[in-house]
Amino acid sequence: MKEPEKILEAKDICKAYGKNMVLNQVNLTIKAGEIYGLVGENGAGKSSLMKVITGLTKPTSGEISLFGKKNLEDERNKIGCLIENPALYMDMTARQNLEIQRTQRGIPGKSSIDEVLEIMDLKDAGNKRVKAFSLGMKQRLGIAIALLGRPQLLILDEPINGLDPTKIKYVREVLKNMNEEDGTTILISSHILPELHQLATVYGFIHHGKMLQQITDKELDEKCRRHVHIEVDNVEKASCILDERYPESQIKVYLRNVIKVFGYNKNISDITKELVYGGVGVEKIGYEGEDLEEYYTNLLSEVKSNETA
């Protein structure tokens, strides 16, 4: 099988502000179709890395390729980004803000504005001045700006900041759809790790400006022995259904009524539907094992104890 195209390759990136080295020999590769979750404590260097990639700041040293090319100016037009707070003109309407960004970035067609307002559920607020927006609306407008022109690479720095739980889920679905249907590649940072875990396909853990580890969601699940724990009224029937429907997962039967499914990382509700449809009663179902948050906390405490040793 052909390897997916490298959308972004950052090699040995260093960034210093005066004597403060905030990125130290960072390497990062993102392939087409990946959703790359960047994880790190406050001040770890996530925004700085995103700024270097998007050209908002220059690296002190290191090399970046975008879409396989080193001429970044043209290639950066294929990126939509939201880094730190959205830069919005408060006295203008949402539509006017989008129009400024659209012309600055040379995105053809005014219809792209209606499209992103609709995608971000801001259609009715398009003609409202931004100063009258709630925090969550401003954040969604910031994401809408990033989505203008359906960029091939989206770079989103904590995009769900200030969103309520319903809107967090909504934005997750929008990003998933863009990734699955348009093949949009996404680099995203978030401190809300359970949320990031539902979206990302690869993770990079950054600490004091250094990339500690990069790991795919499959590797993470294996390390965490993450699995779906199911309790049913008929294990034989249930394991037959699951074996047939999910040949890539490992189905293991425990006790009289417990089944564990390893190597499955999609919606649990799909499994429930399959079993119920097949006439199996589902008494309990849920993920078990370590999750991203526990994995990251353990990784960090290991690194910190080595630092003090």
Ligand SMILES: Nc1ncnc2c1ncn2[C@@H]1O[C@H](COP(=O)(O)OP(=O)(O)OP(=O)(O)O)[C@@H](O)[C@H]1O
């Ligand atoms: N313009 C700047 N001038 C000087 N120092 C800066 C500048 N921007 C960032 N820094 C410093 O760089 C370091 C990394 O900051 P950065 O914003 O990249 O971290 P972060 O991982 O995004 O943090 P957070 O999770 O809080 O957003 C911090 O020590 C910060 O103080």
